[in-house]
Amino acid sequence: MRKFRKIIAAAAVFCILACAACVTASASQGTTYTYTISNNGEWIRTQEAYVPSMVYFKDAGLSKPNDIFIYENFIYIADTGNRRIVVFDRDGGGYSYIENESFMSPMGLFVSDTRIYIADSGAEAVYITDRSGKLLQTITKPENSPLMSSMSIFKPLNVAVSREGNIFVVGEGSYDGLMQFSPDGEFQGYFAANKRNLTMLERIQEMLYTREQKEQLLTRKPSAIQNIDISSRDLIYSVTQSDEVKYSWVESISKTSNALKMHNMAGTNILSTSEFMDDEWNFVDVASGPYNNVYAVTYTGLIYEYDGNGDLVFSFGGRAVSNDRYGLFTYASAIDLDENSFIYVLDKERALVQVFVPTDFAVATHKAIYDLESGNYEDAEENWLQVLQLNGMSRIAHIGYGKSLMRQQRYSEALDHFKIAGDVGNYSESFWEIRQAAINRVMPFAVAAFFVLLVLVMVRQLVFKTRRKKVYSSYGLTGIESRGFKRLRIDIGYAFTILKHPADANYYLKKGTRGSVISATFLLLTAFAVYIADLLCRSFIFNVNNNSDLTPLMLTLLFFIVFFLFVIGNYMVSTINDGEGSLKNIYIMLCHSLMPYIIITPAVVILTYFLTVNEGFIISFLWTAGIIWSGALIFTGVMQVHNYSFRQSVKNIFLTLFFMVLALVVVAMLYLVWNKVTEFAGEIISEVSYRVKK
Amino acid sequence: MSRLHSARGRFIDRHSSMLLIAPYGFLFSLFIIIPVGAAIVLSFTYFNTIEPPDFIGLSNYINLFTNDSVFMQYVLPNTLLYAIFVGIGGYILSFFMAWTLAQLTKIPRTILTVIFYSPSMTGGVMLSTIWSVIFSGDKRGLLNTLLLKMDIIDDPVQWLQSGSFLMPIMITVALWSSMGVGFLAILSGILNVNQEYYEAGYIDGIKNRFQEIIYITIPSIKPQMLFGAVMAVVNTFKDGGTGVLLSGSNPTPDYAGQLIANHIDDYGFIRYEMGYASAVSVVLLVFIYIMSRVVGGIFNSSDE
Numbered sequence: 001m002r003k004f005r006k007i008i009a010a011a012a013v014f015c016i017l018a019c020a021a022c023v024t025a026s027a028s029q030g031t032t033y034t035y036t037i038s039n040n041g042e043w044i045r046t047q048e049a050y051v052p053s054m055v056y057f058k059d060a061g062l063s064k065p066n067d068i069f070i071y072e073n074f075i076y077i078a079d080t081g082n083r084r085i086v087v088f089d090r091d092g093g094g095y096s097y098i099e100n101e102s103f104m105s106p107m108g109l110f111v112s113d114t115r116i117y118i119a120d121s122g123a124e125a126v127y128i129t130d131r132s133g134k135l136l137q138t139i140t141k142p143e144n145s146p147l148m149s150s151m152s153i154f155k156p157l158n159v160a161v162s163r164e165g166n167i168f169v170v171g172e173g174s175y176d177g178l179m180q181f182s183p184d185g186e187f188q189g190y191f192a193a194n195k196r197n198l199t200m201l202e203r204i205q206e207m208l209y210t211r212e213q214k215e216q217l218l219t220r221k222p223s224a225i226q227n228i229d230i231s232s233r234d235l236i237y238s239v240t241q242s243d244e245v246k247y248s249w250v251e252s253i254s255k256t257s258n259a260l261k262m263h264n265m266a267g268t269n270i271l272s273t274s275e276f277m278d279d280e281w282n283f284v285d286v287a288s289g290p291y292n293n294v295y296a297v298t299y300t301g302l303i304y305e306y307d308g309n310g311d312l313v314f315s316f317g318g319r320a321v322s323n324d325r326y327g328l329f330t331y332a333s334a335i336d337l338d339e340n341s342f343i344y345v346l347d348k349e350r351a352l353v354q355v356f357v358p359t360d361f362a363v364a365t366h367k368a369i370y371d372l373e374s375g376n377y378e379d380a381e382e383n384w385l386q387v388l389q390l391n392g393m394s395r396i397a398h399i400g401y402g403k404s405l406m407r408q409q410r411y412s413e414a415l416d417h418f419k420i421a422g423d424v425g426n427y428s429e430s431f432w433e434i435r436q437a438a439i440n441r442v443m444p445f446a447v448a449a450f451f452v453l454l455v456l457v458m459v460r461q462l463v464f465k466t467r468r469k470k471v472y473s474s475y476g477l478t479g480i481e482s483r484g485f486k487r488l489r490i491d492i493g494y495a496f497t498i499l500k501h502p503a504d505a506n507y508y509l510k511k512g513t514r515g516s517v518i519s520a521t522f523l524l525l526t527a528f529a530v531y532i533a534d535l536l537c538r539s540f541i542f543n544v545n546n547n548s549d550l551t552p553l554m555l556t557l558l559f560f561i562v563f564f565l566f567v568i569g570n571y572m573v574s575t576i577n578d579g580e581g582s583l584k585n586i587y588i589m590l591c592h593s594l595m596p597y598i599i600i601t602p603a604v605v606i607l608t609y610f611l612t613v614n615e616g617f618i619i620s621f622l623w624t625a626g627i628i629w630s631g632a633l634i635f636t637g638v639m640q641v642h643n644y645s646f647r648q649s650v651k652n653i654f655l656t657l658f659f660m661v662l663a664l665v666v667v668a669m670l671y672l673v674w675n676k677v678t679e680f681a682g683e684i685i686s687e688v689s690y691r692v693k694k
Numbered sequence: 695m696s697r698l699h700s701a702r703g704r705f706i707d708r709h710s711s712m713l714l715i716a717p718y719g720f721l722f723s724l725f726i727i728i729p730v731g732a733a734i735v736l737s738f739t740y741f742n743t744i745e746p747p748d749f750i751g752l753s754n755y756i757n758l759f760t761n762d763s764v765f766m767q768y769v770l771p772n773t774l775l776y777a778i779f780v781g782i783g784g785y786i787l788s789f790f791m792a793w794t795l796a797q798l799t800k801i802p803r804t805i806l807t808v809i810f811y812s813p814s815m816t817g818g819v820m821l822s823t824i825w826s827v828i829f830s831g832d833k834r835g836l837l838n839t840l841l842l843k844m845d846i847i848d849d850p851v852q853w854l855q856s857g858s859f860l861m862p863i864m865i866t867v868a869l870w871s872s873m874g875v876g877f878l879a880i881l882s883g884i885l886n887v888n889q890e891y892y893e894a895g896y897i898d899g900i901k902n903r904f905q906e907i908i909y910i911t912i913p914s915i916k917p918q919m920l921f922g923a924v925m926a927v928v929n930t931f932k933d934g935g936t937g938v939l940l941s942g943s944n945p946t947p948d949y950a951g952q953l954i955a956n957h958i959d960d961y962g963f964i965r966y967e968m969g970y971a972s973a974v975s976v977v978l979l980v981f982i983y984i985m986s987r988v989v990g991g992i993f994n995s996s997d998e
Contacts, residue, residue, distance in 0.1 A: 206845065432760070439756060447752060614763050617771040 031327025034316040037278060037395050039420055046391045049305075049314040049365070050343060050356035052327035056088060060095060062351035067158060067285075068334045068344055071111040075353065077346065078106045078118070085109060085118060085133075098133035108158025108170070108227075119156035121172055126156050126181075139167070142187035152176070160230040168236060170228055175221040177267065178228065178238070192267035194240055196222035227334075231288035236263045237271075239283035239296055259283050260296050260306065272310025280304065285334045289341060291370040297345055301329030303356070307369055311396055314362065317345075326354060341366065361390050365397070372400055380404040395421050406430050419540050428541050428613035435612070491519035498592050499599075502633050506640035509592060510585050517584060520591035524563070527594040530601045531559055534623075539608040542619055562660070566590065569659035570638070573652055579642030589641045593633035600626030730979070737973035742966050754973035765974070768949035769957045772861065773931065776953055777985075779865045781930040784872030785923060791873055792881035793907065811878060813871035821939045825867050829853035829940070854941050857948030864936045864951050874929065876922030883918030887911060920993045927985045931978065934959060954978045 031052060038044040056075065057065075063081025070076070075088040085098035085106060104122025111117075115136070118127040126139040141154035155172035162168070165183030168191065177193030205217065225238045238261050259279045262271035271277075271294075282298045289295060292308030303317040320328035330349035337343055341363075343356040358366070368383035384401035391397060402417035403426065411430040418427035494514045498505035509515040532555060567590055571583045581589070604623050611618060639649045670677070737754055739747035758765055791810055795803050813820055828836045831852040838850040853859045891910050892900075900906055912919065934955025938944045944960055946952050952960075954974065962971030 436760060439760060443752060443756065615759075615766045617767070621771070621774065 031325055032316050032318045034314050036314055036391070037312050038393050039395050039398065039422055041395075041422070043315075044393055046314070046394060047361040048316075048359050049362040050303075050316060050358055052354055053342075053357045054355040055326065056344075056353040056355065057086070058352050060086060060088075060351075062086065064348055065346055065351055066106075066333050066348065067108040068336045068346040068353060069109050069111050070336045070338045070344060074111075075344065076109055076111055076116070077353070078109045080105045080107060085116070098129065100127070100129075100133070100135055102127070102135070102138075107156065110159045110161050112161055115161075117159045117161055117167065119159040119169060121155040121157055124154050124156070126159055126167065126169055128185075137185055139169075139181055139185045145187045147187060147189045148179075154179075158227050160228050160236065162230060162234045164234075168228060168230070170225055173224050175224045178225060178236070192225070192236065192238060192261070192263040194222040194225065196220055226283065227285045229286045229288050229294075231262075231292070231294075232290070233292075235270075235288075237261065237286045237288055237294055238263060239286045241282055241284075260286060260294065260304075260310070262294070262310075271306075277310055278304075278312040278315075284332060287335045287337050287343075289337055289366075291366055292373060293366070293369065295335055295337065295343060297332050297335040299332055301332045301345070301347075303335065303343065303345065307396065308373065313365065313369075313396060317356075324350070327356075329354070361387070364390070368397075368400055372404055375407075377404045377407040381408065399423050399426065402426060402430075406433075409433070424541055424613065431541065432612045432614065435610070487516070488519055488522070491515050492522060495519070495523060495592055495595055498595055498633060502636045503640060505592065506589055506637050509588050510581065510641055515588050515592065517588065520588040523591040523594060523598065527591070527598050528556075528559055530598050531555075533605050534601050537605055541611070541613060542608040542616065563590070565660045565663055566656060569656040569663065570652070573655040573659055574642045577642075577648070577652060577655075579644065579652065581641035585641050589637040590634065593630055593637050596629035596633065597626050600629070733972045733975050733979075736969055737976045739969045741968040741972075743968055744966075747969065750969070754970050755977075757970070758973055758977065764945075764949055764952065765957060768952050769954055772949075772951065773953045775861065776865065776868070776933075777927070777930045780868040780872060780933075781926045783865075784869050784930070785876070785926040787869060788873050788877035788922065788926075789880055789919075792877055792884055793911065795881060796884040807878070807881065810873040814874035814877075820871070821867065821936065825863070825940060826854070829863055831855060855947045857950040860937060860941055860946060860948075860950040863940060867940065868930070868933065868936055872926070874925065876925040879918040879921050879925075880915060883915030884911060887914040916993060920990065923989045923993065924986050927989055928982055931982050931985065954981075 067078040108119040167181040177190040261269040333348035334346040371380035381404040398421035405414035741747035937951025
């Protein structure tokens with residue numbers, strides 16, 4: 001922790017210096033803010049990662065260009081409106097054109113060492129030319145292929161080619177997935193189709209409708225892939241726009257769509273294992289980066305960069321509304337990278353290409369990611385530290401720094417950073433290593449101590465041969481003479497009886513020979529303390545709550561409102577249902593029934609400091625056992641207190657729960673109309689006072 | 695008379711019990727005590743069946759509880775889940791089956807008892823003939839055909855190879871074959887309850903059959919109930935065949951059906967780490983012992 005404070009201090013100093021430097025150097029500022037994901041999973045601003053620099057093709061006469069591809073020094077643009085491909089030499093600065101009368105509307109292109117692949121949706125063909133533009137081969141819709149129905153349309157939107165020459169074609173409305181062709185143009189089948197999840201309504205329709213009715217419904221197609229790119233490892237990235245989300249005004253749904261995917265050979269998505277990814281539903285293009293990173297752009301001009309695990313690194317850019325500022329887009333249509341990781345984004349409306357240059361911050365981040373993945377942990381540590389000094393809140397930086405420390409076996413330092421980043425998995429892994437070392441250190445002494453104790457016990461048994469007499473508890477048969485503090489002590493001690501003899505204990509509690517309101521209140525307060533400890537004092541690995549979100553007042557209210565609503569509700573329900581118990585009986589019974597919870601939960605909380613995720617089931621099992629045991633005690637308690645049969649008790653408990661819900665609803669309604677009520681009362685009072693005065 | 699007074703006679707008299715117990719003692723120690731003792735000793739060693747065992751202290755146990763993520767993440771929760779469902783569920787099921795059968799006349803009762811009891815005898819064969827056909831992963835599997843026909847699923851489900859379905863199927867199959875020795879004991883117990891108790895009970899105010907069970911039947915057959923409970927605990931904890939037979943592999947897919955017995959098999963007879971396997975068996979032994987004590991405690995405490 002001390003180390004981290006140093007880092008913050010260093011970061012602060014650095015920031016001040018950097019600001020001072022900025023003023024004098026007047027560095028170009030980004031048009032939009034750059035965002036990343038913070039420690040607690042929220043969007044936060046970070047330093048500029050990319051700044052807009054150059055603009056290409058400003059007066060090149062492009063018309064509705066749809067794709068950009070950068071190969072060595074050349075920028076290729078699919079100039080759809082002019083039915084040609086424009087090639088720009090970044091060194092020489094001259095334009096050249098690839099034209100052919102069979103081009104109708106070239107939408108996407110891919111350039112390899114010797115070939116140019118052009119996807120033309122108007123001509124329904126993929127043209128393959130050599131680098132000079134001479135047409136070599138045309139792939140049209142496969143005829144008579146058993147793999148493709150004659151009904152399906154073939155309108156290629158974009159194309160990507162693997163190192164072996166396999167051609168992947170994105171088709172318009174091709175919900176079967178990407179079309180895969182062999183190097184000589186033969187159709188190989190579909191690849192990486194999206195899945196279509198049924199909505200609730202559709203599930204119900206599926207269950208109830210007859211076959212005829214189902215045929216009348218619209219066919220349910222999955223979304224077609226929007227665009228693809230191929231990485232240096234020949235893995236295909238795809239982006240999909242989802243229709244369902246387009247109409248959704250619930251923002252959170254757009255997070256679940258996994259719009260960006262990385263496909264393995266089988267077409268399965270291997271980018272992000274979690275269902276939640278910080279993505280957008282309107283991605284139009286994707287470009288793979290050199291460090292397993294990947295860039296995606298929405299048509300509104302938002303550019304997202306992800307690392308190899310699908311975690312968001314940076315997000316920036318945006319839409320130009322009624323002005324022409326650099327760094328914003330009217331309608332972004334394609335994205336690509338050059339060898340320096342400069343980002344080229346094509347604007348379809350304004351028919352130009354804008355270039356974004358990574359800042360030192362972005363370069364440092366990339367270097368750190370790269371070093372960590374390639375195993376240069378010492379370099380990675382240094383680079384991540386640099387990134388952390390620039391932005392001490394960055395989640396990926398903390399995780400990256402922690403990982404590089406962990407790989408260098410500096411586990412206890414790594415722990416701090418995983419904790420800050422909220423990374424339970426890695427924290428648990430580091431903690432496991434620390435614990436393992438401790439076990440190996442302590443084990444011999446523990447074993448020795450165990451045997452010494454064993455011998456001592458045996459010796460003691462040999463020496464004092466008398467067996468301890470079993471003391472039978474009278475379970476409250478005899479009255480207690482003592483009063484005051486001594487009585488309280490005995491009552492609290494008696495609370496343990498309920499664990500093994502719930503029926504007996506509840507009987508004597510009801511009769512009043514054991515237990516009292518004071519001892520019950522003591523138990524209730526203990527239970528409350530245990531409840532608070534369970535929520536707040538668990539170790540980091542098992543603490544599912546974000547402590548900063550919990551206010552003490554809310555927790556207190558939650559606990560006591562639920563408890564007393566149950567007591568009052570149970571009393572009210574039982575008085576009209578022949579229940580024998582008084583309010584006091586019910587209160588005492590309920591407090592005593594919390595005993596298993598009071599005993600087991602502290603043990604659970606202490607255990608969380610010794611267990612890792614690996615042994616996590618022990619925690620959840622014990623905790624659930626405590627709750628179930630307490631629940632069972634409450635049930636038997638209700639039976640005893642009200643002298644109910646099994647069925648009556650079930651009914652009683654359900655009615656009590658119903659009362660609790662009802663009471664909460666009434667309070668909520670009162671709360672909503674509270675203003676009106678006070679207003680009404682106030683008006684009456686003023687009216688009355690007015691009349692009286694008169 | 696005179697023989698008893700001689701010293702030799704007294705010696706024989708005093709120690710003849712030793713001689714009588716000797717055959718049993720010999721067999722018991724040969725088949726139970728020595729193997730269990732050997733397992734305990736081996737559990738402190740590294741033993742791969744080729745080289746002589748190598749004493750490594752407690753590290754097998756330490757590894758088991760801290761290092762073996764399969765054991766902690768899958769085996770232990772699975773075993774517990776399986777024991778709770780199959781142990782408790784199967785026990786309740788066999789009691790009610792036995793009670794229901796006890797209401798029948800002799801001939802149908804005998805026939806049905808044999809039918810109910812047979813799955814637990816012929817477990818392995820029945821598993822592969824009946825359940826594998828029902829849960830077969832192709833389109834011709836009975837369950838798949840049915841669900842496909844009803845348009846509930848689009849593709850056949852790999853029931854026995856999927857991590858999420860294997861455990862529920864194992865529990866179903868185990869419940870189906872849980873009418874074992876405990877069931878027979880409970881049945882004979884119920885049949886031997888003195889009928890006069892029931893009449894007396896009705897005079898004393900028992901209102902229905904449920905009260906009859908609670909107040910008369912269960913208290914009367916407590917020994918058989920205890921026997922059935924212990925058998926249920928022991929059987930569910932040491933059961934390991936179902937998952938492996940159903941899925942056809944050990945380890946089971948995604949460790950979904952991995953129980954302690956499978957884990958022992960895995961280490962003992964697939965990886966030949968006998969020392970480690972012995973340590974797991976010792977842990978299993980301790981588990982069963984504790985559970986039997988708990989069960990015994992439950993049944994004894996209620997008659998105080």
